[in-house]
Amino acid sequence: MISTELSMIQMLNPQRHKLALLQEAFLNKGGTIQVLEGPTFEPPPPRHEPPPSMKAAKPKREPPKQNWLDKMAQRDLEREERAAKRELEKSELMDRVRKLAETATYIQAELQTGLARRTLQRLAVEGGFKFQPAINNRRPQRASEAYDKKNAERIMAFKEIGLSRYQAMSRIGITHKTFSRLLLKFEIDYPIRGDVQVTS
Structure with missing residues (x-):
């Protein structure tokens, strides 16, 4: 690469010699040569960017108040x-x-x-419906002595185990009127409240 460039420089020597003769003749005639300065590079001034602006927080929107119509x-x-x-x-x-x-x-x-x-x-x-009638309503109006005695024995047994009146009536399937009649007929002292003490 060096030998090639050198040969090219040597090829331009005649032109440089001719240019030097012309320049000398120009100066002898009183001409002047002004050397102009080439362009200079000046870096741009530093850019000062403003700091990023902070967005103001939006105020919270309050729910609309209910008027009296809404209430x-x-x-x-x-x-x-x-x-x-x-x-x-x-x-x-x-x-x-x-x-x-x-x-x-x-x-x-x-x-x-x-x-x-x-x-x-x-x-x-x-x-529009009906409850089932009480059991004694299906029997003859005048209950037999054996039937009354059997129910009285059951009432006394329920009393001994501590059942309330309503529970005893429900177990036997009789009304309050029949229950009261049997208590009076057989002289059974059945407590009104269901707090009978169980006896051995």
């Missing part, structure tokens, strides 16, 4: 929900009592549900 509508909705809940509970109770009435008397239903007789009667009227 009234809310109360109406809550009232409707409560009414629907009561209707559902009443419907469930009605279905339960209707199913119970298929096999139970009023006394048995009272013991199993804890509902008063009037409530059961009202549900029966509204639902």
Whole structure:
């Protein structure tokens, strides 16, 4: 590579010699040669960028306050929900009592549900169903002495084990009127409350 460049330089020597003669002749005639400076590179001034601006946090939007119309509508909705809940509970109770009435008397239903007789009667009227009649209603109006004596023995046995009056009536399947008649007839002292002490 060096020998090739050197030969090219030597090839340009005649042209440089000719240019030097022309330059000398120009200067002899009074000409002047002005050497111009080449372009200079100045780096651009440093750029000062402003610091990034912080976005201001948006204030939290408060929920719109309910006016009196909204409050009234809310109360109406809550009232409707409560009414629907009561209707559902009443419907469930009605279905339960209707199913119970298929096999139970009023006394048995009272013991199993804890509902008063009037409530059961009202549900029966509204639902269009009837409870089973008490067992003694299927018998002749004047019960036989043997039947009364047998029930009296059962009442005394239930008293000894500590059953309440309602539980004893339910086990035997008699009404309160018949139960009271047997207590009076056989002089049985059956406590009203179910706190009878069990005796050995």
